[in-house]
Amino acid sequence: xxxxxxxxxxxxxxxxxxxxxxxxxxxxxxxxxxxxxxxxxxxxxxxxxxxxxxxxxxxxxxxxxxxxxxxxxxxxxxxxxxxxxxxxxxxxxxxxxxxxxxxxxxxxxxxxxxxxxxxxxxxxxxxxxxxxxxxxxxxxxxxxxxxxxxxxxxxxxxxxxxxxxxxxxxxxxxxxxxxxxxxxxxxxxxxxxxxxxxxxxxxxxxxxxxxxxxxxxxxxxxxxxxxxxxxxxxxxxxxxxxxxxxxxxxxxxxxx
Numbered sequence: 330x331x332x333x334x335x336x337x338x339x340x341x342x343x344x345x346x347x348x349x350x351x352x353x354x355x356x357x358x359x360x361x362x363x364x365x366x367x368x369x370x371x372x373x374x375x376x377x378x379x380x381x382x383x384x385x386x387x388x389x390x391x392x393x394x395x396x397x398x399x400x401x402x403x404x405x406x407x408x409x410x411x412x413x414x415x416x417x418x419x420x421x422x423x424x425x426x427x428x429x430x431x432x433x434x435x436x437x438x439x440x441x442x443x444x445x446x447x448x449x450x451x452x453x454x455x456x457x458x459x460x461x462x463x464x465x466x467x468x469x470x471x472x473x474x475x476x477x478x479x480x481x482x483x484x485x486x487x488x489x490x491x492x493x494x495x496x497x498x499x500x501x502x503x504x505x506x507x508x509x510x511x512x513x514x515x516x517x518x519x520x521x522x523x524x525x526x527x528x529x530x531x532x533x534x535x536x537x538x539x540x541x542x543x544x545x546x547x548x549x550x551x552x553x554x555x556x557x558x559x560x561x562x563x564x565x566x567x568x569x570x571x572x573x574x575x576x577x578x579x580x581x582x583x584x585x
Contacts, residue, residue, distance in 0.1 A: 330422060334369065334438060335376075335408050336374070336375070336377065337377050337408065337425070338377070345568065349428050351573060353577050354580035358428070359383065360392070362430055365433045366426055368435035377397050377410070377411045409528070420521060420522070421522045423519065427516065430566045430567075431567065432564025432566075437456060441455065445521065452547070454556075455482075457513060458515060458558065472485055473488070474514040482548060482554040493508055515559075518544075
């Protein structure tokens with residue numbers, strides 16, 4: 330399996346400016362994320378950024394960083410540019426690991442890459458985990474996915490899918506539906522480089538814009554997405570100052 334891990338990292342987060350370089354246990358966050366990727370042992374690890382400051386920080390701890398265009402609207406576009414600059418062939422598998430995931434389990438990085446390698450029909454792979462709280466089913470912040478018998482995604486939505494007729498319709502119970510196990514999508518992806526190049530040339534599509542879910546662009550164009558279901562979700566990423574303090578406490582306690 331020819332695999333790379335690319336970590337998009339931007340300083341311009343609206344909720345937590347300078348996020349990749351914020352310190353956690355004596356290291357910038359981006360270094361912890363790189364450490365998780367290296368621990369996965371699946372291949373070369375590259376940070377993709379539009380900020381020279383991030384490039385300098387990555388190179389200071391011995392990592393590899395590529396300076397990409399500042400005009401990209403998504404991490405997928407940034408990945409495609411890295412693949413182009415590096416000259417990776419169409420069959421290379423690229424894992425997109427977000428730069429704010431210092432608690433990512435390295436095993437999952439290997440899983441999402443391996444799942445794609447073993448599924449010749451799919452162009453993308455991702456992961457999901459069972460939803461255990463009824464409130465999450467109805468939360469638009471929790472992205473749901475429905476899969477077919479081949480573990481390929483049928484649809485992703487912020488709405489409750491699949492709709493359980495006769496069970497949903499009120500919040501008068503905390504019991505989970507007995508007819509089916511709803512799945513929560515986890516935001517880690519692996520792509521075949523040929524598919525990555527294709528997606529980067531495609532304009533946004535109506536369902537993608539309606540749901541604000543970029544992966545729907547691939548489904549719209551008939552690209553199969555393999556969904557591996559795991560029992561436990563990885564630690565939450567760092568989006569806010571509260572998240573940052575929580576992760577700092579985890580690392581300081583040595584329980585990462």
